[in-house]
Amino acid sequence: MxxxxxxxxxxxxxxxxxxxxxxxxxxxxxxxxxxxxxxxxxxxxxxxxxxxxxxxxxxxxxxxxxxxxxxxxxxxxxxxxxxxxxxxxxxxxxxxxxxxxxxxxxxxxxxxxxxxxxxxxxxxxxxxxxxxxxxxxxxxxxxxxxxxxxxxxxxxxxxxxxxxxxxxxxxxxxxxxxxxxxxxxxxxxxxxxxxxxxxxxxxxxxxxxxxxxxxPLIRNSRHRLRVAAVVEEATDTVSVHITGRELDRLPARAGQFFLWRFPGHNGWWQVNPFSLSAAPNGRSLRLTAKGIGSTSAGLRDLPIGAKVYAEGPYGAFTSAHRTRGATVLIGGGIGVTPIRALLEDPDLTGHLVVLYRVRDAADAVLLGELRNLAEARKARLHVLTGRTASGYQPLGPERLLALVPDITARDVYVCGPDAMTTAVLDSLRRLRVPSRQVHAERFRLAG
Known part of the structure; x- marks a missing residue:
């Protein structure tokens, strides 16, 4: 490697x-x-x-x-x-x-x-x-x-x-x-x-x-972000497509997040950190969120053309921090959104392995897109389902090593619920993956 x-x-x-x-x-x-x-x-x-x-x-x-x-x-x-x-x-x-x-x-x-x-x-x-x-x-x-x-x-x-x-x-x-x-x-x-x-x-x-x-005021005045489409990904999950002016001048990278406000639809104090669920292409942005809080649950009701106020981009969960030539991307639940964006990132070169942890395959949001991207990039995609139990640790050290035998020679990106991320980081420490190769973002910032 x-x-x-x-x-x-x-x-x-x-x-x-x-x-x-x-x-x-x-x-x-x-x-x-x-x-x-x-x-x-x-x-x-x-x-x-x-x-x-x-x-x-x-x-x-x-x-x-x-x-x-x-x-x-x-x-x-x-x-x-x-x-x-x-x-x-x-x-x-x-x-x-x-x-x-x-x-x-x-x-x-x-x-x-x-x-x-x-x-x-x-x-x-x-x-x-x-x-x-x-x-x-x-x-x-x-x-x-x-x-x-x-x-x-x-x-x-x-x-x-x-x-x-x-x-x-x-x-x-x-x-x-x-x-x-x-x-x-x-x-x-x-x-x-x-x-x-x-x-x-x-x-x-x-x-x-x-x-x-x-x-933020200067950027939003320049880009004039608007809702272009709202797509239902699952019963409780939607993607919001956003367009604007001169988006190629917005310094956003795959893996980053914004603080999003929707003036006129929500109060100015209602803000949520949603990660980009697609790599920025200079023409549009996309966020994908699960309906948990009042803001995220109301995204499906956003009218087309609604104003968007974005603060950011934030986060160092990007390909710029990688140190090796090959990468493992590990996502859990809705925390898969920045993982999906990274998989699309042209700057993330080298061989890729994607591990997607969900309780049930029916809960695997954006799975079709992940499969298409993995096929296009010749990456390996593993969907890990089932409940964690004493005899079944889907992201334990032994399981990670079996799925990715050369994991210690790769960069590892992890994003998901706090418990899952903590478990993965513990497994990586036990496998002695160098800390400089581990990049984690907790679910609270993933959106």
Whole structure:
């Protein structure tokens, strides 16, 4: 099996390595800068208050980094992939949660000890000051957002409702910035600290506004996306064909996804991440979705000509990240959509093996297209059906090795439900497939 040696692939991997080094250096620089700012500000009036101020600085820094994650910067997306960034977003969110609880707690304890009054009395007294009150409201909103994001609560919310709750993040940011303007002290030590601190926040807010508002507005104004056709693929699954102007200028690749809105048909806050289910051809786009949430279930009712607002493309689940000359594509359920697009991607050269995991053959969406594409590309397609049981592991190490004996010498792309993806990744680790050859996207981003 040969390693991919095309100049384009080598250049891309080199650019990714440079981007990763730059990102790590950026984070390290800011961690050091915040520590130096804290030292320059000097000790506080008591230890508890000093700890509170220390935690507040890092709370603000982590919030700025969270904004950069939410901004979905293309350089970060290409370097790490949206699936990994989603995990980091969750970790960063939990860090904000604990810091948002600890920072005011230590500050209030410090004032309580300094003034020799109770913690409750100190809280009530300081809450009468508007800057402190704004910070307290921000903490309450953070608790609400994180509380509704834990797995038990998340299961009870539709994706649309969960996404709407996360819009409170922007309110938290506004309150946090106002709180810093009035209450910040460590970054007001001198002109250098002020320029650095507000420069960081200006960069984070600017990236957010550009990435989530300005660029999408420009692209949608240029391309004017419209629904061209709605095709029923199965009882609960439809494909939406979308056309527009100058789609050849849209930097989309097979395997990527967009955040889709359908103005006039759904509310502006209703958005879903659906993967492209066909390789972009410069003339049209296609998404295929299963009716789970209110937005996806209503796609079959979209009228022809309906306006479409797309944000993206996002994701590093593309052929640009491959490292070997042959590939295995593994899809499960509706997570097969980016797999089907990759199978059509002309940039994905070399021998291909496709593994499609479904409970029953009747559930195999787009199976006819997969068979036609596999035949045209001389690829091997295996449809793995049946319920997983102790004696039957369709994607276990032994089964994968039997289906693809040279799997350790191939790139492996995996997309499907979380449980399936986790099981496949575990099998690949046990087979000692090098991590650089494994590319995964969880079902939550596949749409």
């Amino acid at each position: 040969t390693v991919v040696t095309q100049p384009r692939a080598l250049t891309f991997r080199r650019n990714v390595q440079v981007a990763r080094v730059a990102i790590i250096a950026f984070i390290a620089f800011n961690l050091v800068a915040v520590q130096l700012m804290f030292i320059a500000a000097g000790p506080g009036k008591n230890l508890l208050g000093t700890i509170g101020r220390f935690l507040g600085l890092y709370l603000a820094l982590v919030m700025a980094l969270q904004l950069l994650l939410v901004a979905r910067l293309p350089v970060v997306d290409r370097a790490y992939g949206m699936d990994r960034l989603t995990v980091w977003h969750r970790w960063t969110g939990m860090a904000i949660f604990w810091l948002a609880l600890a920072h005011p707690a230590f500050v209030l304890l410090g004032f309580s000890r300094l003034d020799q009054v109770s913690f409750f009395a100190t809280t009530v007294s300081l809450a009468k000051q508007l800057p402190v009150l704004l910070g307290m409201i921000a903490v309450v909103l953070i608790v609400v957002i994180v509380g509704l994001s834990v797995r038990a609560a998340r299961r009870r919310l539709s994706y649309e409702a969960w996404h709407a709750v996360h819009l409170l993040l922007y309110v938290v940011v506004l309150l946090g910035v106002l709180h810093q303007v009035y209450e910040g002290s460590a970054f007001k030590v001198n002109l250098v600290t002020q320029v650095y601190w507000w420069g960081l926040w200006a960069f984070a807010l600017g990236a957010l506004i550009a990435g989530r508002l300005v660029v």
